[in-house]
Amino acid sequence: MMRKMPIIITGGAQRLGLACAKALLAEGYQVIITYRRMRDEITQLEAQGIACIQADFSTAAGVEAFISQIRNDYSALGGIVHNASEWDSEEEGEDTSLLMEKMWQVHVFAPYRINLAFEALLCAGAEHDGQADIIHMTDYVAEKGSDKHIAYAASKAGLANLTLSFAKRFAPRIKVNAIAPSLLIFNQHDDDEYRKKALNKSLLRKEPGEQEAVLAVQYILDSHYMTGRTLSLDGGRHLV
Numbered sequence: 001m002m003r004k005m006p007i008i009i010t011g012g013a014q015r016l017g018l019a020c021a022k023a024l025l026a027e028g029y030q031v032i033i034t035y036r037r038m039r040d041e042i043t044q045l046e047a048q049g050i051a052c053i054q055a056d057f058s059t060a061a062g063v064e065a066f067i068s069q070i071r072n073d074y075s076a077l078g079g080i081v082h083n084a085s086e087w088d089s090e091e092e093g094e095d096t097s098l099l100m101e102k103m104w105q106v107h108v109f110a111p112y113r114i115n116l117a118f119e120a121l122l123c124a125g126a127e128h129d130g131q132a133d134i135i136h137m138t139d140y141v142a143e144k145g146s147d148k149h150i151a152y153a154a155s156k157a158g159l160a161n162l163t164l165s166f167a168k169r170f171a172p173r174i175k176v177n178a179i180a181p182s183l184l185i186f187n188q189h190d191d192d193e194y195r196k197k198a199l200n201k202s203l204l205r206k207e208p209g210e211q212e213a214v215l216a217v218q219y220i221l222d223s224h225y226m227t228g229r230t231l232s233l234d235g236g237r238h239l240v
């Protein structure tokens with residue numbers, strides 16, 4: 001059965017989130033994305049039929065403003081993909097007294113508050129479509145830790161734990177799952193030395209691209225019997 005209720009993808013104006021937004025739109029979903037920084041592509045996405053909402057989850061006020069706007073504009077939701085994220089490192093001279101709070105804010109506080117606030121909208125969507133979905137974009141390092149992205153990894157572990165709690169709280173009408181990628185796509189600034197080192201961290205030694213995340217989101221949305229679980233997209237990194 002085609003899902004008719006709108007799907008929100010946070011941080012959907014670039015890279016994995018944008019690829020997922022375009023794929024779901026092509027499948028016939030109503031798609032809403034959030035973006036933090038305005039860019040020319042936003043106009044193009046709106047012309048294609050993707051609703052674009054400006055939202056900055058770095059403050060509680062920003063999260064509440066987003067919640068209010070969705071509640072005002074929509075009476076039901078088919079799902080939300082918590083994709084918005086910053087991959088900050090202790091190596092970049094960041095003020096580590098602020099880094100953990102910054103990572104926790106975007107990766108844990110925002111999904112936590114938004115999930116609780118949108119329960120009724122998601123249940124209304126489930127009444128219409130038969131089910132509704134919450135998907136948390138976590139990370140391989142949530143399980144393994146990271147010596148260069150300590151606060152980031154801890155916050156992704158917090159997000160992974162939210163998957164378990166919300167799966168229990170929202171069943172049976174709302175499924176709650178996570179996707180834990182390792183390397184899917186490099187950043188433009190990644191140099192050859194970094195790329196070679198990163199590729200050698202997995203058994204399959206490849207940069208699979210955005211489509212790997214698209215397939216995982218599509219599987220979860222099409223599934224009728226998975227909740228509280230994580231799809232690991234890591235090329236066998238756990239066996240290296």
Ligand SMILES: NC(=O)C1=CN([C@@H]2O[C@H](COP(=O)(O)OP(=O)(O)OC[C@H]3O[C@@H](n4cnc5c(N)ncnc54)[C@H](OP(=O)(O)O)[C@@H]3O)[C@@H](O)[C@H]2O)C=CC1
Pocket residue numbers: 010011012013014015016017035036037038055056057058082083084085086087106137138139140180181182183184185186
């Ligand atoms: N790329 C990869 O290989 C991997 C990705 N992941 C996870 O997958 C997801 C997507 O990854 P990727 O596409 O690389 O993500 P990006 O690093 O491209 O970030 C996605 C978006 O998040 C938005 N964002 C960041 N901070 C905030 C904030 N405080 N409030 C609102 N929006 C914010 C940004 O918006 P704007 O640009 O408008 O500022 C950005 O466009 C992330 O959760 C990431 O942690 C995990 C492992 C590997």
Ligand SMILES: Nc1nc2c(c(=O)[nH]1)N=C([C@H](O)[C@@H](O)CO)CN2
Pocket residue numbers: 084085086087139181182183184185186187198
């Ligand atoms: N928000 C982001 N999170 C992560 C990114 C990214 O670009 N943005 N990239 C990675 C790496 O690909 C890592 O998995 C392999 O080096 C991790 N998280």
